[in-house]
Amino acid sequence: MSQFGRFILALIILFILAGCWNRVELNELWVTAATGVDMMDDGQWMMSYQIVVPSAIASGTGGGSGGSSQPASQVFSVKSKTYNQALSYSNLKTSRQIYIAHNRVVFIGKRAAEKGMDRLIDFYLRNTEAREMVTMVVTDGLASDLLRKLLPPEKIQGAAMAELVDKESDMLSVFPKVRVYDFVLSMNSDSKSIGVPVAEMIGKRDYQDEKEAESLDVFKKTSAPLKLALTKLAIFQNGKLKGFLNKEESLGVSYLSQKVNNTEISFPCSEQPGREMYSSILVNSANVKLTPQKTNSHYTMQVGVKINGTLNETTCTKDISKTKTIHDLEKEIAKEVTSTINEGWAKLQELGVDATGFADRVHRSFPREWETVKKDWDQEFKRIELDIRVDARIKRPGLLQKRIGSQT
Structure with missing residues (x-):
């Protein structure tokens, strides 16, 4: 192709490839x-x-x-x-x-x-x-x-x-x-x-x-x-x-769905059950491990929860400088988390909706049996039982060793 022909071709392409023909x-x-x-x-x-x-x-x-x-x-x-x-x-x-x-x-x-x-x-x-x-x-x-x-x-x-x-x-x-x-x-x-x-x-x-x-x-x-x-x-x-x-049920489902990043947990003081004395922990990390297990003809979901947090408020009368007091508080936190999970789980079973994604976990763990189970999964889901184990740790109890207003 001659030089003049190349020029004409380049000129045609230049007009064809104009970038503003459909601008808005x-x-x-x-x-x-x-x-x-x-x-x-x-x-x-x-x-x-x-x-x-x-x-x-x-x-x-x-x-x-x-x-x-x-x-x-x-x-x-x-x-x-x-x-x-x-x-x-x-x-x-x-x-x-x-x-x-x-x-x-x-x-x-x-x-x-x-x-x-x-x-x-x-x-x-x-x-x-x-x-x-x-x-x-x-x-x-x-x-x-x-x-x-x-x-x-x-x-x-x-x-x-x-x-x-x-x-x-x-x-x-x-x-x-x-x-x-x-x-x-x-x-x-x-x-x-x-x-x-x-x-x-x-x-x-x-x-x-x-x-x-x-x-x-x-x-x-x-x-x-x-x-x-x-x-x-x-x-x-x-x-x-x-x-x-509701909020409590939703938080329980968040644990079971492994979607808890940070959260706030309020829990009662064990030494004064008759009074409304609560403490609060800011959860810095929550690791949830879900392991499906088959027991007889049904399934059990093992729920392992590890929580680390900071004690950011307390009205309990015990001395939190003592190791035993911290352990008692951690036990109360574990009870509160377990109660929250059970509350959310009970509501899901009432609705008959697997919003936790347990079906996917059972499928991956028991692929051969899933073909039989999936046809009646709505009913099987209602029969699943939870085995909840919560390990709560207070990493930072704060600067104060006793609550404000204590006499000792």
């Missing part, structure tokens, strides 16, 4: 911080989008006081037969395109959770913009209501809720974080079950306060009477909601 400018997009999924009475889905208002954040007025200030985010809802149709129909309500790649959390209404998460999972795995690392949160009511509730002091509620779940999972482990990716794995596991945190609006509803919140005067008050909080754990089986666990 930032001011043409609505970046979504959170989404909500609700099932309505007419059988249609209602998708709610919490979109970020960049100008409000850049000016520093978003969520602040002042009549002319605009909120840092806005929420609007679209009803449709499918999730993608709702995304398309959003173009009828806004001049900008909804962009969900930066979505932090997806709220799931109770009726939608009872209907099943198959459509949600399909949407996140099939859509090229949706990301599987989005945090999942269930609500007892409508997801759209939670999206419209601010979570001070943060300006964007979706990002604030994602941070709240992250910190709770790391510091308390009562309601461990669940992403869409984790939910997908659970649906394809042997147990086909998982627990998802539940967020609710708590407190007494004040319609005057809500009216002020709409005009951005809510920040003139020191505290809003209606607040968002994580309250319980929603248990799913085969992608559908089966029931709820």
Whole structure:
């Protein structure tokens, strides 16, 4: 090929490979911080989008006081037969395109959770913009209501809720974080079950306060009477909601699911059973070992728990400088942990849902027998007994050797 021919070819390729032919400018997009999924009475889905208002954040007025200030985010809802149709129909309500790649959390209404998460999972795995690392949160009511509730002091509620779940999972482990990716794995596991945190609006509803919140005067008050909080754990089986666990039950399931990172344990003083004298330990590490054993025709799960922590509060009258006192406190901690695990386990057996993933462990330990057991696993799960052994150690009892107010 001649030099002139090469030049013409390079010129053609240059025009063909132009990189800006399908560009979308930032001011043409609505970046979504959170989404909500609700099932309505007419059988249609209602998708709610919490979109970020960049100008409000850049000016520093978003969520602040002042009549002319605009909120840092806005929420609007679209009803449709499918999730993608709702995304398309959003173009009828806004001049900008909804962009969900930066979505932090997806709220799931109770009726939608009872209907099943198959459509949600399909949407996140099939859509090229949706990301599987989005945090999942269930609500007892409508997801759209939670999206419209601010979570001070943060300006964007979706990002604030994602941070709240992250910190709770790391510091308390009562309601461990669940992403869409984790939910997908659970649906394809042997147990086909998982627990998802539940967020609710708590407190007494004040319609005057809500009216002020709409005009951005809510920040003139020191505290809003209606607040968002994580309250319980929603248990799913085969992608559908089966029931709820309270805080104690949920923490017990966290132990059995090996999801406890750090947590706080309050336990009574053994020398004064008639009085409400409690101590508290901050758990720095919790190692849980689960070993399935077969006894006769059923299974027993050996649960070995090793806990190391710091004594950060005590009202017990015993001298904690003595080794025996520390051992007595460790025994009380072991009793408390055992009680918590049993409480969570009893609730799961009542629901008949293997949210601990025991089925996967039995399958790996007894692969030949699993083909027979898996057909009746729901019934077999209810017959499993726990053999709990807790080894609690107080590594740092603190600087004080006696409680404040002791006479000796």
